[in-house]
Amino acid sequence: MSNTAAIVGGGVIGGGWAARFLLNGWNVKVFDPDPESERKMGEVLANARIGLPMLYDCALPDEGRLTRHKSISDAVRESAWVQESVTERLELKHKVISEIQAENPNVAIGSSTSGFKPSELQDNAVNPGRILVAHPFNPVYLLPLVELVPSRSTSDHAIETAKRILSSIGLSPLLVRREIDAHIADRFLEAVWREALWLVKDGIATTREIDDAIRYGFGIRWAQMGLFETYRVAGGEMGMRHFMSQFGPALKWPWTKLMDVPELTDELVNMIAEQSDRQSGHVSIRELERKRDRNLIAIMRALKQQGTAAGRLVKEHQKRMRPQLASAKPIISTRRTIPCDWTDINGHMNEGRYGQIFSDAAEEIMAFIGADDDYIAAGMSYFTVETTIRYINETHAGEMVEVHTLVTQGEGKKLRCFHELKRMENNDLLATCDQMMLHVSLTTRRTCTPADHVREKVEELAALHAEDIS
Amino acid sequence: MSNTAAIVGGGVIGGGWAARFLLNGWNVKVFDPDPESERKMGEVLANARIGLPMLYDCALPDEGRLTRHKSISDAVRESAWVQESVTERLELKHKVISEIQAENPNVAIGSSTSGFKPSELQDNAVNPGRILVAHPFNPVYLLPLVELVPSRSTSDHAIETAKRILSSIGLSPLLVRREIDAHIADRFLEAVWREALWLVKDGIATTREIDDAIRYGFGIRWAQMGLFETYRVAGGEMGMRHFMSQFGPALKWPWTKLMDVPELTDELVNMIAEQSDRQSGHVSIRELERKRDRNLIAIMRALKQQGTAAGRLVKEHQKRMRPQLASAKPIISTRRTIPCDWTDINGHMNEGRYGQIFSDAAEEIMAFIGADDDYIAAGMSYFTVETTIRYINETHAGEMVEVHTLVTQGEGKKLRCFHELKRMENNDLLATCDQMMLHVSLTTRRTCTPADHVREKVEELAALHAEDIS
Numbered sequence: 055m056s057n058t059a060a061i062v063g064g065g066v067i068g069g070g071w072a073a074r075f076l077l078n079g080w081n082v083k084v085f086d087p088d089p090e091s092e093r094k095m096g097e098v099l100a101n102a103r104i105g106l107p108m109l110y111d112c113a114l115p116d117e118g119r120l121t122r123h124k125s126i127s128d129a130v131r132e133s134a135w136v137q138e139s140v141t142e143r144l145e146l147k148h149k150v151i152s153e154i155q156a157e158n159p160n161v162a163i164g165s166s167t168s169g170f171k172p173s174e175l176q177d178n179a180v181n182p183g184r185i186l187v188a189h190p191f192n193p194v195y196l197l198p199l200v201e202l203v204p205s206r207s208t209s210d211h212a213i214e215t216a217k218r219i220l221s222s223i224g225l226s227p228l229l230v231r232r233e234i235d236a237h238i239a240d241r242f243l244e245a246v247w248r249e250a251l252w253l254v255k256d257g258i259a260t261t262r263e264i265d266d267a268i269r270y271g272f273g274i275r276w277a278q279m280g281l282f283e284t285y286r287v288a289g290g291e292m293g294m295r296h297f298m299s300q301f302g303p304a305l306k307w308p309w310t311k312l313m314d315v316p317e318l319t320d321e322l323v324n325m326i327a328e329q330s331d332r333q334s335g336h337v338s339i340r341e342l343e344r345k346r347d348r349n350l351i352a353i354m355r356a357l358k359q360q361g362t363a364a365g366r367l368v369k370e371h372q373k374r375m376r377p378q379l380a381s382a383k384p385i386i387s388t389r390r391t392i393p394c395d396w397t398d399i400n401g402h403m404n405e406g407r408y409g410q411i412f413s414d415a416a417e418e419i420m421a422f423i424g425a426d427d428d429y430i431a432a433g434m435s436y437f438t439v440e441t442t443i444r445y446i447n448e449t450h451a452g453e454m455v456e457v458h459t460l461v462t463q464g465e466g467k468k469l470r471c472f473h474e475l476k477r478m479e480n481n482d483l484l485a486t487c488d489q490m491m492l493h494v495s496l497t498t499r500r501t502c503t504p505a506d507h508v509r510e511k512v513e514e515l516a517a518l519h520a521e522d523i524s
Numbered sequence: 525m526s527n528t529a530a531i532v533g534g535g536v537i538g539g540g541w542a543a544r545f546l547l548n549g550w551n552v553k554v555f556d557p558d559p560e561s562e563r564k565m566g567e568v569l570a571n572a573r574i575g576l577p578m579l580y581d582c583a584l585p586d587e588g589r590l591t592r593h594k595s596i597s598d599a600v601r602e603s604a605w606v607q608e609s610v611t612e613r614l615e616l617k618h619k620v621i622s623e624i625q626a627e628n629p630n631v632a633i634g635s636s637t638s639g640f641k642p643s644e645l646q647d648n649a650v651n652p653g654r655i656l657v658a659h660p661f662n663p664v665y666l667l668p669l670v671e672l673v674p675s676r677s678t679s680d681h682a683i684e685t686a687k688r689i690l691s692s693i694g695l696s697p698l699l700v701r702r703e704i705d706a707h708i709a710d711r712f713l714e715a716v717w718r719e720a721l722w723l724v725k726d727g728i729a730t731t732r733e734i735d736d737a738i739r740y741g742f743g744i745r746w747a748q749m750g751l752f753e754t755y756r757v758a759g760g761e762m763g764m765r766h767f768m769s770q771f772g773p774a775l776k777w778p779w780t781k782l783m784d785v786p787e788l789t790d791e792l793v794n795m796i797a798e799q800s801d802r803q804s805g806h807v808s809i810r811e812l813e814r815k816r817d818r819n820l821i822a823i824m825r826a827l828k829q830q831g832t833a834a835g836r837l838v839k840e841h842q843k844r845m846r847p848q849l850a851s852a853k854p855i856i857s858t859r860r861t862i863p864c865d866w867t868d869i870n871g872h873m874n875e876g877r878y879g880q881i882f883s884d885a886a887e888e889i890m891a892f893i894g895a896d897d898d899y900i901a902a903g904m905s906y907f908t909v910e911t912t913i914r915y916i917n918e919t920h921a922g923e924m925v926e927v928h929t930l931v932t933q934g935e936g937k938k939l940r941c942f943h944e945l946k947r948m949e950n951n952d953l954l955a956t957c958d959q960m961m962l963h964v965s966l967t968t969r970r971t972c973t974p975a976d977h978v979r980e981k982v983e984e985l986a987a988l989h990a991e992d993i994s
Contacts, residue, residue, distance in 0.1 A: 066758070066760065191741040191742065191745075192758055197740065197741055197744065197745070198740045198741075199736070199737065199740035199741035201737070226736070226740050228733060228736055228737055228740070230728065230729065230733075231727060231728055231729065231733075232726075232727060232728050234726075234728050238723060238728065238729050238733070238734065238737045239737045239738070239741050239742060241719050241723070242715075242716050242719055242720070242737075242738070242742070243742060245712075245715035245716055245718070245719045246712050246715055246716065246751060247751070248715070249711050249712055249715045250712075250751055250752070253708060253711070256702075256704075257701060257702060258700065258701055258702050258704050258708065259700065259701065259708050261752035261753075262752075263698060263700075263701075263708070264708065264750065264751060264752060265749065265750025265751060265752050265753050266669070266696070266698055266750065267669065267671070267698055267708045267709045267712075267750075268709070268712070268746050268750040268751055269746060269747060269748060269749060269750045269833045269834060270667065270668045270669035270696050270698070270833070270834050270837065271661040271667055271668075271669035271709050272661065272709060272712070272713060272746075273743070273746030273747045273748075273750060274667065274747045274820055274823055274824065274834055275661075275667070275816075275820070276738050276739060276742075276743030276746060276747070277739060277743045277744045277746070277747035277819075277823055278739060278743075278816065278819035278820065278823065279735065279739060279816060279819070280734065280735025280736065280737075280738040280739045280743060281716060281717070281720055281734060281735060281738055282720070282731035282732075282734060282735050282796070282799075282800055282803070283731075283735050283800075283803065283804050283812070284816075286800050286804055286809075286812065287809060287812045287813055287816055288536070288662055289809075290536065290809055291809050293797065293800075294796060294797040294800040294801070295793060295797045298793050298796065298797070299793075323765060323768050323769075324765075326752070326764060326768065327763065327764040327765045327768070329752075330752055330753075330756050330764040331764070333752065333753065334753050334756055339756075339757060339760055339761050342753070342756065342757045343757055345830075345832065346745075346748065346749060346754075346757055348830055349747075349748035349749070349827065349830055349832060349833065350744055350745070350748065352826035352827065352829060352830050353744055353747055353748065353823050353826050353827070354744065355826065356822035356823050356825065356826035356865060357819065357822065357823065359822060359865050360815075360818055360819055360822050360864070360865070362815065362819060363739045363740070363819065364739060364740050364744055367740065394830075395826060395829050395830070398883075404880060404883060405879055405880070405883040405908050405911070406876050406877060406878075406879035406880025406881075406882075406883050407876060407879075407880075408876075408879065409875055409876035409877075409878065409879035409880075409913070410874060410875070410876025410877075410879075411876075412876075413868075413874060413875040413876050437915070437918075438875050438915050439914065439915050440912065440913065440914050440915065441875070441911075441912070441913050441915075442910065442911070442912040442913075443879070443910065443911050443912075443913075444909065444910050445907070445908050445909050445910065445911075448907075448969070499918070
């Protein structure tokens with residue numbers, strides 16, 4: 055049986071939550087009386103269906119079922135999690151929480167609020183212990199950070215439930231030690247936003263120049279190490295104390311206007327809006343969203359390949375979703391979506407990526423026959439010595455594909471596979487690969503005989519797949 | 525004849541400048557009396573030699589010559605650019621600038637200062653018009669941003685020289701419209717740093733938690749779009765004005781302690797140093813540097829594939845470095861470094877990437893025979909229908925490789941190539957690829973006859989390569 059989450063408030067943030075739950079196999083029940091909500095959520099969901107599957111090198115679980123409900127009590131009934139993302143008005147949040155707890159007093163409630171502390175949300179609640187802040191970042195279906203802020207009244211059980219459920223849908227809960235206005239990340243965003251407004255107002259830089267100052271410099275640094283580790287590296291062998299003693303004094307210099315807030319006059323708002331139009335006005339918001347998502351996916355996939363930062367989180371989530379292969383004829387060795395970083399100048403999947411899909415398929419087969427990560431760590435593996443790939447049909451980013459694999463030879467050091475890459479939508483054959491691998495010692499880098507359990511499994515598959523090969 | 529840059533002050537920043545100039549083919553003359561300078565610069569240069577070539581899919585120019593000099597006048601003589609990166613003390617900078625201009629009064633001088641304005645540097649200078657701030661970001665050899673800050677006295681000619689020279693070594697000069705303390709980016713860093721110190725001091729978050737709050741959330745967003753474009757997307761169809769009216773009021777909320785600066789007491793410094801040790805103390809600074817560089821390279825390569833943000837800059841620089849192929853037997857169709865995002869679970873280059881190298885080699889051949897970007901944009905191209913790759917030797921990230929290509933068949937719609945991938949260091953044969961391509965119409969996605977100039981060039985190469993094939 056699938057789990058069910060209730061989404062109360064279905065705008066861009068609520069829609070992002072709904073998408074993340076649905077695409078991770080949860081059923082989602084939505085309450086939002088706004089007549090525009092269905093359309094808005096639909097657009098977020100459309101982006102998420104394109105984007106999220108591209109993060110992973112295996113298929114996501116079957117999508118859950120989305121239903122819309124006319125009352126909060128209908129939506130939250132029998133839900134294992136409620137995510138509240140209504141407008142930032144405290145009395146509205148209180149009303150919503152009281153309706154949720156009237157129906158389902160023990161369900162854990164996460165609030166997407168950036169403006170309120172959990173203790174404020176808990177005021178007068180029937181069951182304050184089940185309420186905490188779960189503050190996500192847009193786009194919620196891609197970015198892994200969620201700030202989890204309990205108050206002193208939030209129960210440990212609710213905190214543990216939140217951690218478990220949110221981790222299971224690929225988020226990385228950051229438990230904030232003490233409640234504080236704006237939690238953690240938004241304090242930085244607020245600081246940067248204030249400074250940026252002054253720079254524009256004072257004519258030092260335009261919106262585009264400020265964006266460039268961020269994305270060509272410290273923005274790239276922060277995508278991977280954050281602030282302190284970046285400075286630790288900058289401090290060099292002398293360490294963090296040295297860094298602070300060197301740069302600490304500058305803190306006192308009058309570098310900043312932060313202590314002051316610029317008045318948001320019509321003039322300043324117009325100036326920023328006009329600069330922003332010049333910068334990005336030629337691209338629609340929809341296109342900008344898709345571009346943003348492709349960029350985020352490409353960055354997170356790059357970090358995944360390095361096994362670090364947000365990419366490490368994606369990798370761990372992927373590991374939990376990786377399917378077990380079954381002894382069949384053929385074996386379904388891969389099922390995945392073609393990601394947006396695999397296309398080439400012709401607009402279709404680069405020819406090297408066919409090789410990578412077949413190589414990944416072979417890795418799954420290796421794991422299945424016992425030549426898995428532990429086996430490789432212990433010093434043996436299979437190396438590919440020759441592949442012949444026939445390119446039959448084009449494939450494009452976003453398409454779901456499967457690889458069907460037969461073991462066509464399995465004796466001694468030899469493992470030969472024949473792979474067929476198919477588009478799942480219409481079963482079109484996209485490419486085939488005849489792949490010869492040899493078993494090697496990773497110490498000598500020369501061929502050697504596999505361990506018995508591996509050799510036996512290879513022979514068993516070769517025998518199974520040899521029968522009646524057409 | 526190579527260009528020559530003088531580097532005055534050779535620490536981490538000066539070393540980064542030296543590396544970027546050298547690896548882009550400039551000769552570099554260094555002045556730094558610190559006995560530790562040679563070692564420090566050597567370490568930066570070692571990292572740069574590993575990292576920078578991995579950013580590009582073609583070889584960098586031949587490295588320039590590095591010389592060290594005993595006086596400033598020796599170093600700056602006949603240099604086309606002087607980069608000053610001495611300690612942040614104004615009287616020292618004045619002394620250095622006066623020595624530079626005593627020898628070479630007309631050379632453009634860029635200062636790496638973050639703490640001083642150009643007008644301050646110009647005080648009492650012989651030729652103030654040639655002085656401006658050129659403020660880079662660490663690691664200088666990888667990050668493209670350089671803030672160019674002229675004063676009113678800086679000449680247009682010096683500004684244009686700075687733009688031209690710094691762009692030519694792969695930097696992206698951001699011209700700051702008016703001089704201001706800390707220029708642009710450091711104002712943001714200062715704001716975030718202050719807020720971060722408070723969060724640690726108040727026990728809201730540890731250094732690791734703050735880093736996670738950045739790199740799992742807005743850090744990834746900022747690596748690609750910066751601040752304003754990110755908010756423009758968040759504002760949705762209603763636009764930037766709507767976003768500001770919605771979030772503007774929060775500016776006035778007491779979310780921040782920015783107006784106040786925490787005292788850097790021993791206690792606070794210790795707290796941060798200890799948290800940082802717990803977070804990253806198990807990894808040496810050298811390892812952290814390499815990890816940072818691999819991450820930055822992987823992110824920038826991912827953005828390059830998307831053709832956007834810092835990746836667009838890398839792509840443009842690469843385009844300028846792309847060599848012209850020559851009609852030879854064989855044709856050297858590719859020369860490049862294996863990047864750090866191309867290795868697999870076995871630690872060597874993933875088998876799919878062999879396919880990509882050969883595919884890239886074929887693209888170079890295509891461009892050479894006239895099937896270039898314009899030809900493709902006009903609706904025709906070659907598609908690969910079959911490849912056979914033999915994997916002969918392993919290759920690893922950081923190795924320089926070459927592809928030698930023969931056109932083994934070139935008639936009608938057919939273009940067949942035989943590629944050999946070689947390690948340049950020892951001429952080891954790493955892999956071969958027999959690749960059959962067919963000429964196609966991108967409209968019908970079916971085969972068709974090439975344009976005459978393409979067909980003729982293909983036939984010419986096939987004839988050249990057919991002679992005496994062994």
